[in-house]
Amino acid sequence: MIRILKLPSTGTICWMIVSLASLSLILTPAVVQAVAPGEEIKAMVYQEIDECANPRPEWVFCNCFEDGNLDIWDDYDGNPPETNLIMEEPGPLDLAGNHVVRLRVPPGRGGADLVKVLPETYDRLYARWYMKWEPGYDFGARNHGSGLFAGDRNLLGAGAGYRPDGTDKFTATLEPRRDTRRMNAYVYYPGMYQDCVDPEGMCWGDAFPCMIDEGAVFCTKPQHRETVLPPVMQTGRWYCIEMLLDGGTPTSDPGAADGILNFWIDGLEIGPWDDLWFRSTPDLKITVLWLALFHHDEHSVEGIMFDNVVVSTSRIGAIGEDPGSPAEPSSWGSVKSLYR
Numbered sequence: 001m002i003r004i005l006k007l008p009s010t011g012t013i014c015w016m017i018v019s020l021a022s023l024s025l026i027l028t029p030a031v032v033q034a035v036a037p038g039e040e041i042k043a044m045v046y047q048e049i050d051e052c053a054n055p056r057p058e059w060v061f062c063n064c065f066e067d068g069n070l071d072i073w074d075d076y077d078g079n080p081p082e083t084n085l086i087m088e089e090p091g092p093l094d095l096a097g098n099h100v101v102r103l104r105v106p107p108g109r110g111g112a113d114l115v116k117v118l119p120e121t122y123d124r125l126y127a128r129w130y131m132k133w134e135p136g137y138d139f140g141a142r143n144h145g146s147g148l149f150a151g152d153r154n155l156l157g158a159g160a161g162y163r164p165d166g167t168d169k170f171t172a173t174l175e176p177r178r179d180t181r182r183m184n185a186y187v188y189y190p191g192m193y194q195d196c197v198d199p200e201g202m203c204w205g206d207a208f209p210c211m212i213d214e215g216a217v218f219c220t221k222p223q224h225r226e227t228v229l230p231p232v233m234q235t236g237r238w239y240c241i242e243m244l245l246d247g248g249t250p251t252s253d254p255g256a257a258d259g260i261l262n263f264w265i266d267g268l269e270i271g272p273w274d275d276l277w278f279r280s281t282p283d284l285k286i287t288v289l290w291l292a293l294f295h296h297d298e299h300s301v302e303g304i305m306f307d308n309v310v311v312s313t314s315r316i317g318a319i320g321e322d323p324g325s326p327a328e329p330s331s332w333g334s335v336k337s338l339y340r
């Protein structure tokens with residue numbers, strides 16, 4: 001039996017004691033590199049402490065907040081600690097010495113965020129992050145969340161109530177509905193139809209899945225309504241959130257559109273939706289990962305925490321999971337259990 005004890009880590013160098021039968025080993029990175037076949041579990045456990053130390057080739061961005069700063073991010077506001085605090089917190093794997101970032105929004109209308117301008121531009125990307133709403137967070141406050149953005153980063157967060165034209169931007173953020181606490185994607189794109197006062201006038205983001213009504217006014221496309229009910233989100237626990245955004249074939253014909261949106265909560269697949277009109281030109285591509293908490297008005301002092309953030313050209317999955325290798329299935333829960 002393998003038993004793994006938790007010890008504090010310093011920076012990205014992590015020490016663990018593994019008891020294998022009666023034999024105890026202290027693993028350093030060098031030791032882990034030398035493990036023999038059949039002892040993959042040890043290497044896997046080391047990697048999970050800071051998965052960014054050993055990223056998969058398809059990952060285009062990774063941050064586990066173990067560097068002691070937010071320099072890898074591109075925010076104009078400099079991420080001051082009043083709103084963006086790196087702090088010690090056990091994180092999704094309940095490990096002593098782990099670090100996370102906490103976003104708290106100042107009183108009143110406003111937001112706190114982390115902006116990453118990605119190294120290239122992309123037609124299709126996955127983003128996965130772990131997040132926790134702090135105990136005391138008020139789900140009843142109007143809010144917007146985190147996701148992927150396509151277009152000029154200076155349009156990020158701009159254009160509320162305005163329908164994108166197919167050449168400027170599209171974006172999807174994941175956030176809990178304040179009435180039900182169930183996560184939905186809030187999406188700005190040329191094909192918006194759910195909350196448009198006039199097709200040529202003011203138009204607000206669509207929800208996926210559309211759970212606003214039973215189809216009478218808002219959720220008029222049955223294929224966009226819920227087929228899997230997103231779970232009711234709770235404070236005080238970590239969630240593994242992953243989304244897929246695919247711009248699809250550039251077209252001026254909404255009926256021919258094939259853009260894709262999908263998301264997963266702790267591995268539960270909520271979508272996909274694959275008939276979305278995101279763009280009319282191939283020049284419009286995904287540019288930014290945006291981790292954010294925005295409040296329209298008054299809200300709790302408590303906010304959200306993030307850890308283990310990855311952007312990839314292929315499915316990411318939970319920490320330690322490789323969804324591309326079905327022969328080795330593992331869930332976040334099974335990996336986490338290794339640490340107990």
Ligand SMILES: [Ca+2]
Binds near residue numbers: 064308
């Ligand atoms: Ca961390």
